[in-house]
Amino acid sequence: MSADEAKAAAARAALAEVKPGMRLGIGTGSTAAHFVRLLGAEVRAGLDVAGAPTSEATRRLMETHGVPLLDIDAVDDLDLAVDGADEADSRLTLIKGGGGALLREKIVAAAARRFVVIADASKHVARLGAFPLPVEVTPFAVGQTTRKVARALRETGCAADAVSLRMAGPAGKPFVTDGANYILDCAARVIPDAAALAAALKRIPGVVEDGLFIGMAQRLILGRADGGADIIDVA
Ligand code: 5RP
Numbered sequence: 001m002s003a004d005e006a007k008a009a010a011a012r013a014a015l016a017e018v019k020p021g022m023r024l025g026i027g028t029g030s031t032a033a034h035f036v037r038l039l040g041a042e043v044r045a046g047l048d049v050a051g052a053p054t055s056e057a058t059r060r061l062m063e064t065h066g067v068p069l070l071d072i073d074a075v076d077d078l079d080l081a082v083d084g085a086d087e088a089d090s091r092l093t094l095i096k097g098g099g100g101a102l103l104r105e106k107i108v109a110a111a112a113r114r115f116v117v118i119a120d121a122s123k124h125v126a127r128l129g130a131f132p133l134p135v136e137v138t139p140f141a142v143g144q145t146t147r148k149v150a151r152a153l154r155e156t157g158c159a160a161d162a163v164s165l166r167m168a169g170p171a172g173k174p175f176v177t178d179g180a181n182y183i184l185d186c187a188a189r190v191i192p193d194a195a196a197l198a199a200a201l202k203r204i205p206g207v208v209e210d211g212l213f214i215g216m217a218q219r220l221i222l223g224r225a226d227g228g229a230d231i232i233d234v235a
Pocket of ligand 1: 027084085086100105
């Protein structure tokens with residue numbers, strides 16, 4: 001079976017957490033897309049739920065699959081958020097933002113009383129940092145911010161400090177987020193202290209949000225190649 005089928009298995013296992021009447025946070029990316037598709041089938045079969053999307057792409061996907069949309073500003077909190085991740089360690093510290101949606105993803109996860117992460121097993125790592133950490137930054141003075149972000153990587157003991165502006169494609173233009181910001185991809189190789197790095201990044205004025213999700217997830221569901229799933233709960 002392919003990684004995509006493992007992602008679908010994780011999404012299927014997360015559906016067991018969804019109960020009638022829940023207000024959901026709905027993640028972004030290929031794994032979350034499986035969740036939207038499966039949730040849409042449940043809605044068509046009569047399940048009464050609504051979800052706050054973490055990106056415009058997910059909003060469109062929810063519309064396609066008939067999942068009712070929820071305005072996150074119309075509620076105080078969400079019952080459950082389900083989203084993918086680029087990396088997750090055993091303490092359920094995450095790197096997110098590979099799809100460029102980390103700001104809305106973090107806002108939605110922070111609004112949820114329970115946050116469940118779905119992924120294929122390749123996303124479970126012993127040490128964070130092989131996947132370049134996405135950091136959302138303001139377009140203004142992006143060069144200044146880039147240098148300060150590189151210094152933050154160095155000063156918090158990361159194994160590398162190569163920071164690059166994410167580009168949108170062959171047109172040679174920067175990638176622009178749903179919030180009209182840019183993304184810096186930080187090739188840290190190894191992040192020895194995620195909390196120290198997150199704190200250092202938050203002190204940089206041009207940084208809008210970083211892709212380190214610390215102490216937010218309660219459960220990691222890792223889809224398996226045989227269609228089953230393994231569960232890691234926060235200690
Ligand atoms: C988007 C994200 C995604 O959750 C992350 O990139 C994982 O994506 P995929 O499920 O496609 O592997 O953080 O900003």
